[in-house]
Every structure is written in structure tokens, then in C-alpha cells.
Amino acid sequence: MVQTVQDLFIIGGGINGCGIARDAAGRGYSVTLAEMNDLASATSSASTKLIHGGLRYLEYYEFRLVREALKEREVLLGNAPHIIWPLRFVLPHHKGLRPAWFLRLGLFFYDHLGGRKLLPGTKTLDMRSHEVGKPLKALFSKGFEYSDCWVNDARLVVLNAMDAKAKGANILTRTKVISAQKQGDHWEIVTQDQLSGEQVTHMARMVINAAGPWVDDVLNGAMERGGVQNIRLVQGSHIVVPKVFDHDRCYIFQNKDGRIIFAIPYEEDFTLIGTTDQDYTQSLDKVEISQAEIDYLCSAASKYFTKDITPDQVVWTYSGVRPLYDDGASAAQEATRDYILKLEGATKGDAQKNGAEQDDLPCLHVFGGKITTYRKLAESALEKIEESLGHKGSVWTRSADLPGGDFEPQDFDAKLTELQTDYAFLEADHARRLLRLYGNLAWSVLGNAKSLNDLGQWFGSDLYEREVRYLVDHEWAISAEDILYRRTKRGLHLDDTQQNALQLYLQTIHNAA
Ligand SMILES: Cc1cc2nc3c(=O)[nH]c(=O)nc-3n(C[C@H](O)[C@H](O)[C@H](O)COP(=O)(O)OP(=O)(O)OC[C@H]3O[C@@H](n4cnc5c(N)ncnc54)[C@H](O)[C@@H]3O)c2cc1C
Numbered sequence: 001m002v003q004t005v006q007d008l009f010i011i012g013g014g015i016n017g018c019g020i021a022r023d024a025a026g027r028g029y030s031v032t033l034a035e036m037n038d039l040a041s042a043t044s045s046a047s048t049k050l051i052h053g054g055l056r057y058l059e060y061y062e063f064r065l066v067r068e069a070l071k072e073r074e075v076l077l078g079n080a081p082h083i084i085w086p087l088r089f090v091l092p093h094h095k096g097l098r099p100a101w102f103l104r105l106g107l108f109f110y111d112h113l114g115g116r117k118l119l120p121g122t123k124t125l126d127m128r129s130h131e132v133g134k135p136l137k138a139l140f141s142k143g144f145e146y147s148d149c150w151v152n153d154a155r156l157v158v159l160n161a162m163d164a165k166a167k168g169a170n171i172l173t174r175t176k177v178i179s180a181q182k183q184g185d186h187w188e189i190v191t192q193d194q195l196s197g198e199q200v201t202h203m204a205r206m207v208i209n210a211a212g213p214w215v216d217d218v219l220n221g222a223m224e225r226g227g228v229q230n231i232r233l234v235q236g237s238h239i240v241v242p243k244v245f246d247h248d249r250c251y252i253f254q255n256k257d258g259r260i261i262f263a264i265p266y267e268e269d270f271t272l273i274g275t276t277d278q279d280y281t282q283s284l285d286k287v288e289i290s291q292a293e294i295d296y297l298c299s300a301a302s303k304y305f306t307k308d309i310t311p312d313q314v315v316w317t318y319s320g321v322r323p324l325y326d327d328g329a330s331a332a333q334e335a336t337r338d339y340i341l342k343l344e345g346a347t348k349g350d351a352q353k354n355g356a357e358q359d360d361l362p363c364l365h366v367f368g369g370k371i372t373t374y375r376k377l378a379e380s381a382l383e384k385i386e387e388s389l390g391h392k393g394s395v396w397t398r399s400a401d402l403p404g405g406d407f408e409p410q411d412f413d414a415k416l417t418e419l420q421t422d423y424a425f426l427e428a429d430h431a432r433r434l435l436r437l438y439g440n441l442a443w444s445v446l447g448n449a450k451s452l453n454d455l456g457q458w459f460g461s462d463l464y465e466r467e468v469r470y471l472v473d474h475e476w477a478i479s480a481e482d483i484l485y486r487r488t489k490r491g492l493h494l495d496d497t498q499q500n501a502l503q504l505y506l507q508t509i510h511n512a513a
Contacts, residue, residue: 006030006170007389009189009204011177011218014044015153016339016366017210018160019378024385025167026400027393032202033161033169034191036176038482040157043212044371045486046287046320048238048262048275051076051084051149051372053114055091055252056260057337058106063113065338069372070114073149076375077118080159080402081409082439083152086119087264088249090132092140092304097254100142107146118409119147135245136304145249150264153371154486155437158475159402160374166403173476180207180222182361189222195478206362206388208381213284213323215365223363230342230367232326232335233281237289237319238274239297240266240492244305253304259333261300267489268429270315273297277333280321289317316492325367339369339377343384362388404439419443425451430462437488445470457505460498463490468502472509480506 008024010017013035021033053070077084093100107122125143127133161171179190189202211218219228251263259277266272276293294311301309329335345360364384369377375397407415420431423446434442445467449455456465471477471487480503484491
């Protein structure tokens with residue numbers, strides 16, 4: 001097949017690759033993105049799922065990052081109020097650890113660094129009388145409550161990919177980049193379809209290496225540099241246990257080793273506990289939690305909750321690897337969480353304006369970053385792209401809703417009533433789940449259905465064929481895992497037989513296609 005020369009070829013369908021693809025396509029650049037597995041199959045679905053400034057990073061003087069991240073909270077909340085919502089965090093004061101004045105000072109900066117308008121500020125709590133003190137040991141008399149936001153990380157990635165596609169980008173999943181080489185005045189990128197084995201050669205004026213933990217592998221492998229090492233791989237794991245507490249706040253617990261962990265209400269019936277922070281040197285193909293991490297998280301949480309958290313309560317775990325820029329920090333938790341963009345081969349703007357020849361073909365490597373700052377990272381990447389390929393459109397994503405997010409955060413409950421009125425046969429929890437995942441696109445998922453029967457085959461819990469078809473047709477879902485653990489989290493509610501039946505159904509529709 002003859003391919004046209006694209007402006008950009010992006011390697012990696014995590015949050016950074018998809019965020020850059022969306023911004024660039026919206027400005028009029030032609031874009032192809034290749035993801036070797038499913039969208040968000042790596043780090044971008046394994047996060048703690050917080051849109052946050054990162055209170056802890058203040059201790060490492062990461063003021064630029066914290067300020068940018070704090071500001072992004074309300075921007076992203078406005079762009080995607082279905083998959084992002086405000087959360088209150090409870091930080092109990094532990095007498096043997098950081099002093100109360102120190103926590104209060106940190107929270108003062110946190111409240112004032114980032115131009116907060118919607119999110120409420122910090123409050124001091126008497127843990128002996130407040131409901132949030134009830135699930136905790138009596139040791140904690142004082143605490144603080146502050147704001148951040150929750151995000152469905154995997155869906156944030158998919159919504160960026162959908163918007164990029166709507167703006168003309170070509171999104172290829174299960175497509176691995178095996179070679180990216182300069183060929184005259186363009187890059188030649190060879191991809192391999194991971195399902196059929198078919199190889200295709202693409203051409204582009206610029207390559208964006210947004211391969212997350214594989215960013216150095218792409219440099220050393222597909223680009224044949226050999227021996228390059230820019231990033232430090234730091235593993236972080238989470239456990240999911242049956243609900244430990246009934247209210248809607250989260251806890252942030254300090255540990256004696258200086259680290260912190262979160263305990264967050266999760267998928268109605270569960271509590272999410274994480275994360276660990278340790279250097280990672282094993283294979284990236286299958287990143288899994290270790291028994292030592294499970295024990296660490298259970299023991300750290302048990303120091304605070306009245307009820308012991310034990311490994312046998314764990315119903316699900318997930319683990320990811322942070323691709324942090326290697327700044328030479330000694331401990332894993334001290335390595336910078338900020339992002340670094342390295343541009344190669346472009347003539348700098350001024351020289352180009354003066355008619356100078358381009359030095360070499362441009363290529364941009366993305367190191368580090370956070371889910372929270374992906375939009376700003378994409379804007380910074382676009383500055384580098386403009387420097388290399390010339391100006392097209394202007395900055396635009398700040399006030400642009402993501403698919404399904406075209407309503408105000410405060411209108412969520414009204415939207416829910418509207419959905420329940422239009423589809424009166426839905427149980428309240430089912431309607432809420434669909435609105436949280438799809439926002440205004442919930443109407444497209446449900447279409448003309450008048451009863452549960454119209455939703456087609458039932459796969460377990462409240463998952464029906466119509467939603468599955470929507471995810472296959474519009475969101476690149478291929479396997480049961482894509483649907484059960486990334487597009488939705490229904491995997492927590494379906495037994496093995498039901499999960500296998502879904503996989504069989506998906507194979508049948510793929511064979512028929
Ligand atoms: C435990 C943990 C908790 C975190 N918590 C938070 C949090 O609460 N809030 C927050 O803001 N951030 C958080 N982060 C950070 C955030 O998750 C990451 O910074 C972000 O997801 C990185 O995205 P990425 O696109 O760079 O990488 P990835 O999501 O890993 O995407 C890279 C993609 O490139 C693909 N790829 C690699 N090589 C190739 C190739 N040759 N061809 C095609 N595709 C390829 C991979 O399959 C992968 O999908 C957390 C991270 C971890 C690990």
C-alpha cells in the first residue's frame with residue numbers, strides 16, 4: 001500500500017502520545033499514531049488515577065511541576081466532567097512523623113499555588129468527632145482535608161485518541177514500530193501488525209517517540225542508536241480490597257519510610273490502596289505486583305485502619321512502571337516527576353526564519369510526565385513541532401471538551417436524571433456508570449433501546465452487547481481485557497466463565513469482520 005508523507009508519526013498510544021496526536025491534529029498537522037498493544041495498555045492505565053498537584057513533590061522543591069499540575073485540575077475537570085470529578089483527601093496527623101505545622105504549611109502552598117476557583121480549600125479536622133475518623137485507629141486526633149480530582153485514566157487516553165481521530169488522525173492499535181530510519185528528506189517507519197504479522201512502511205516529516213517506559217528501547221532498537229539511557233524505571237503497584245469505609249473521601253497516609261499511600265473509594269464496592277515506589281529492572285512485557293509489595297501496602301494501611309488489611313482480602317492488583325527522566329536522584333521516590341522533551345535534528349526557529357537549511361530530520365523524545373500534566377506536555381511538544389515543521393493552528397485544547405464531556409461539572413446530576421428519564425428501564429447504578437464512562441455519548445451507546453432486551457446479549461453484571469459493540473466500533477476495543485479492565489472496570493464484577501464468554505463473543509465478531 002502506498003502511504004503519503006505525514007507531518008507526524010507518533011510512537012505510543014499512552015496519554016502522552018494520544019494527547020500530542022489530538023493537539024496536533026486539531027491544529028491541522030497530518031498525524032499517524034501507532035500503539036503496539038491496546039491504547040493505555042501500559043503506564044497510563046496503571047496510575048493512582050489522581051489529577052493532582054502532588055503534595056509530596058513540594059518536599060522535593062518541584063514548584064514548577066506542582067503549580068502547573070494544580071492549575072490543570074480545574075481545566076481538565078471542565079474538559080471531561082464525566083470521567084474526572086473532585087475528591088476530598090483526608091491527611092491524618094501522625095505524631096511520630098511530619099509535624100502538624102509542616103503539613104498545614106504545605107497545604108497552604110497547595111491551596112494558593114494553582115489558582116483554585118471550583119475546588120474547596122483546606123480544612124482542619126477533629127478526627128475524634130468527624131466521620132472520617134471512625135474507620136481509623138484512635139491514635140489520630142487531628143487531620144486536614146484538602147481537594148484534588150479523580151480521573152478514569154484509561155478512558156482519558158481513549159477520549160484523546162477519539163478526538164484526534166475525529167480531527168483526522170490515523171490511530172493504529174496492535175501496531176508495533178519495529179524500525180524508524182531517515183531516508184532522504186523523510187523518516188521511514190516500519191510497523192508490524194501484532195495480530196496478522198503484516199508489515200507496512202510509513203513516511204513522515206517528524207517522529208515523536210512517546211513510548212513511555214520503552215522510550216529508550218525505541219531509541220536503541222527501532223532507531224538503532226545503541227546504549228542510550230535517559231530514563232529510570234520505577235515500579236508502582238496498587239491493591240483493590242472490598243470497601244474498607246463508607247464515606248466518599250480518600251485518605252492519604254504517611255509511612256515511617258517517608259513515603260505516602262492513598263486509600264480511595266473505588267468502583268462503588270471497593271477500596272483502592274497504593275502505591276509502591278521501587279526501581280524496576282525486569283521485563284516490561286508483564287509488569288506485576290510482588291508479594292513483598294502486597295505485604296507492604298497491607299501493612300502500611302493497617303497502621304491506620306481499625307480493621308486489619310490482609311493479603312487474602314485482595315481481589316485485584318495492578319502494577320505499572322513510571323518512565324521517569326533519570327536526574328541522578330538516589331531514591332526512587334525522589335526522582336523528578338516532571339517531563340523533559342528532547343528535540344533532535346531541527347533548526348531552531350530564528351535560523352529557520354532566516355532561511356537556513358534544516359540540520360537534520362526532526363525527532364522528539366518524551367521523558368517522564370504525569371497524567372495530570374499531559375495537556376500541557378502536549379502544548380510544549382507542539383511548540384517543538386512548530387519549531388521543526390512550521391506553524392499551523394494555534395493553542396486550542398484548554399477550553400475544548402473531550403468526547404462526551406460537553407456539559408458543566410455541576411450539571412452531572414441533572415444529566416443523570418435526563419438519562420434515566422430517556423431510558424427508564426435502566427437501574428440507577430447502571431445509568432450512573434454509563435454517564436460516568438461516556439458522558440453525553442451515553443445516548444449514542446444506548447441508541448433506540450426501549451428495554452434491557454434491546455441491549456442484546458447479557459455478559460454479566462450490567463454489561464450488555466450494545467455497550468460492547470459500541471466499544472468495538474468506536475473505541476478500538478478488541479479483547480475482553482480491553483473492555484473489562486480499561487474501557488470499563490466490569491472485570492471486577494464478572495466471574496471467569498462470564499469473562500470467557502465475552503472473549504468468545506469478541507473473537508466471533510472479529511472473525512466475521
Ligand atoms: C503507579 C503509578 C501511579 C501513578 N499515579 C499518577 C497519578 O495519580 N496522577 C498522575 O497524574 N500521574 C500518575 N502516574 C504517572 C502517569 O501514569 C504516567 O506519567 C503516564 O501514564 C505516562 O504516559 P506515557 O504515555 O508516557 O506512557 P505509557 O502509558 O506507558 O504509553 C506508552 C505506550 O507506548 C507503547 N509503545 C512502546 N513501544 C512501542 C513501539 N515500538 N511501537 C508502538 N507502541 C509502542 C506502549 O505499548 C505504551 O502503551 C502514575 C504512574 C504510576 C506507574
